[in-house]
Amino acid sequence: MGCFAFRSGKGRSKSQPAAGAKTAPAKSPPASDSSGGGGQRSKASSASASTPTRSIQELSDERGAQRLRVFDLEELGSATNGFSRALKVGEGGFGSVYRAFFRSAGGGRVFLAVKRLNQRSLQGHKQWLAEVQFLGVLEHPNLVKLIGYCAVDSEAGKHRLLVYEFMPNKTLDDHLFNRAHPPLSWRLRLQIMIGAARGLDYLHEGVPEVQVIYRDFKASNILLDAEFKPKLSDFGLAREGPTEGKTHVSTAMEPPPPPADKKGGDGRPPPSAKR
Numbered sequence: 561m562g563c564f565a566f567r568s569g570k571g572r573s574k575s576q577p578a579a580g581a582k583t584a585p586a587k588s589p590p591a592s593d594s595s596g597g598g599g600q601r602s603k604a605s606s607a608s609a610s611t612p613t614r615s616i617q618e619l620s621d622e623r624g625a626q627r628l629r630v631f632d633l634e635e636l637g638s639a640t641n642g643f644s645r646a647l648k649v650g651e652g653g654f655g656s657v658y659r660a661f662f663r664s665a666g667g668g669r670v671f672l673a674v675k676r677l678n679q680r681s682l683q684g685h686k687q688w689l690a691e692v693q694f695l696g697v698l699e700h701p702n703l704v705k706l707i708g709y710c711a712v713d714s715e716a717g718k719h720r721l722l723v724y725e726f727m728p729n730k731t732l733d734d735h736l737f738n739r740a741h742p743p744l745s746w747r748l749r750l751q752i753m754i755g756a757a758r759g760l761d762y763l764h765e766g767v768p769e770v771q772v773i774y775r776d777f778k779a780s781n782i783l784l785d786a787e788f789k790p791k792l793s794d795f796g797l798a799r800e801g802p803t804e805g806k807t808h809v810s811t812a813m814e815p816p817p818p819p820a821d822k823k824g825g826d827g828r829p830p831p832s833a834k835r
C-alpha cells in the first residue's frame with residue numbers, strides 16, 4: 561500500500577514531523593539492528609521451491625516500504641485525543657493500546673488501533689522492529705493488518721508506536737475468561753480455532769521465501785473482528801524458521817539485563833555476573 565487515505569482529526573500533513581522530533585525515514589521500514597526480527601541471510605538460488613530463500617529483513621525492505629505508512633507522533637496524539645485514558649482499550653507487556661480516530665479522504669470516520677510502547681519496556685525496540693518487519697511482509701485474512709508505524713527519537717525520549725486495523729470484538733481471552741462477555745457458541749469457537757489454525761498454517765507454509773515461527777500463540781493474541789473472525793497478533797517474539805542446511809533455530813528467551821546498580825561504570829555487567 562503506497563499511500564493512505566487517512567487524515568488525523570486535526571488534519572496535519574503526514575510527512576510533517578512532530579516539533580523537535582526526528583522521524584524514521586518515510587520511504588523505508590527501519591533496518592534491523594543485528595538483534596531484530598530477522599538477520600541477514602544470503603540468497604540461496606539453488607534452493608528447492610519449498611526452501612526459504614530470503615531474510616525477513618530483505619523482504620521487509622522490498623515490500624514493507626510500499627505497504628506501511630509512516631505516521632508522525634503528533635498525528636497519532638491527535639487521533640487518540642492525547643493518548644486519553646478514555647480511548648485506551650487494553651494494556652499488554654509492550655504498552656498500551658488506544659482506539660484512534662482518523663478522517664478518511666472522503667470525510668468519513670475511520671477507527672484504527674494505536675499501540676504505544678511503554679518507554680520502560682526493556683525489549684521494546686527489538687519487539688517493535690520485529691513486528692514492523694514481519695507484519696510489513698505477511699498478509700493473510702487471519703493475521704491482524706499493520707497499517708503503519710511511528711518512530712521518533714527526541715530529547716523527551718524514544719517513541720515507538722504501531723498502527724493496526726481496529727478489532728472491535730477484543731480477544732479470545734476476553735470471551736473465554738471475562739464474565740462480562742456471554743459464553744461463545746460452539747459454532748463461533750470452531751470458527752475461531754479453524755481461523756487461528758489457518759493463520760498458523762500460512763506462517764509455516766504460506767510464504768514461499770520465508771517460514772515464520774510465531775512463538776506467542778495464546779488467547780490474548782487472537783483478536784476478533786466484527787464477525788468474530790480471528791486474527792493472530794503480536795509478532796514481537798517471532799523468528800524466521802531454519803534455512804537450507806540448518807535443521808533448527810534457537811528460540812530461547814534472552815535473559816533480561818542486570819539491574820542498573822549491578823552494572824559496572826561502563827554500563828556492562830561486572831565480570832563475575834553470569835550471562
Ligand SMILES: Nc1ncnc2c1ncn2[C@@H]1O[C@H](COP(=O)(O)OP(=O)(O)OP(=O)(O)O)[C@@H](O)[C@H]1O
Binds near residue numbers: 651675704731780
Ligand atoms: N488491533 C487491535 N484492535 C483492537 N484492540 C486491540 C488491538 N490490538 C490489541 N488490542 C487490545 O489491547 C489489549 C492489549 O494488547 P497487547 O497485545 O498489547 O497485550 P496482550 O496480548 O493482552 O498481552 P501480551 O503483552 O502478553 O501480548 C488486547 O488484549 C486487546 O484487547
Ligand SMILES: [Mg+2]
Binds near residue numbers: 781
Ligand atoms: Mg497481544
